[in-house]
Amino acid sequence: MPANQSANMKYCSLCGSPVDFRIPQDDNRARHVCTSCGEIHYQNPKMIVGAIPEWQGNILLCRRAIEPRHGLWTLPAGFMENGETTAEAAARETLEEANALVTIGELYSLYNVPHINQVHLLFRATLHNTNFSPGIESLEVRLFSEQDIPWETLAFRPVRFTLQHYFADRRKGIFQFHTGDIPPLQAAQTDSLTKRL
Numbered sequence: 001m002p003a004n005q006s007a008n009m010k011y012c013s014l015c016g017s018p019v020d021f022r023i024p025q026d027d028n029r030a031r032h033v034c035t036s037c038g039e040i041h042y043q044n045p046k047m048i049v050g051a052i053p054e055w056q057g058n059i060l061l062c063r064r065a066i067e068p069r070h071g072l073w074t075l076p077a078g079f080m081e082n083g084e085t086t087a088e089a090a091a092r093e094t095l096e097e098a099n100a101l102v103t104i105g106e107l108y109s110l111y112n113v114p115h116i117n118q119v120h121l122l123f124r125a126t127l128h129n130t131n132f133s134p135g136i137e138s139l140e141v142r143l144f145s146e147q148d149i150p151w152e153t154l155a156f157r158p159v160r161f162t163l164q165h166y167f168a169d170r171r172k173g174i175f176q177f178h179t180g181d182i183p184p185l186q187a188a189q190t191d192s193l194t195k196r197l
């Protein structure tokens with residue numbers, strides 16, 4: 001099955017029986033359906049939510065201590081949890097990855113990444129102070145001025161595009177929402193660190 005269709009599943013998480021992969025009645029695409037209890041295990045895209053924490057014109061980035069993209073720089077972001085809002089998720093991820101308190105501002109960017117079933121949302125944010133330090137998922141956390149942004153070692157394309165828009169908007173003096181779609185990387189592109197996002 002195509003990678004973007006469904007993660008593999010063998011057993012029902014409710015009753016432990018094997019699942020079939022088939023189109024349920026009144027549906028139009030294949031789902032994992034339990035052969036015993038009949039539960040339909042729907043799979044839907046994940047939300048990746050994060051912040052663009054700013055302090056006096058500088059941006060806080062985290063160097064990843066985890067795969068994928070271990071050792072590369074990114075904005076604080078991660079999987080949204082049940083029971084929270086997107087803004088709460090952005091603040092929580094910033095606290096977890098950088099031990100930093102932020103006030104979340106406007107939604108700044110949205111990127112669809114359909115080949116890995118993700119939607120990335122990044123909010124503008126203001127740091128409360130410079131009391132930050134690496135969380136367990138970060139090797140290093142620091143503020144970068146625009147000229148110091150490590151463009152060659154950014155981890156993900158949504159982060160790269162968001163930062164490019166951010167500094168361009170700041171030069172224009174007006175911040176506006178940006179959105180786009182992230183296609184799969186071509187094999188040739190993955191050879192280059194600078195294009196690996």
Ligand SMILES: [Zn+2]
Nearest residue numbers: 012015034037
């Ligand atoms: Zn079942």
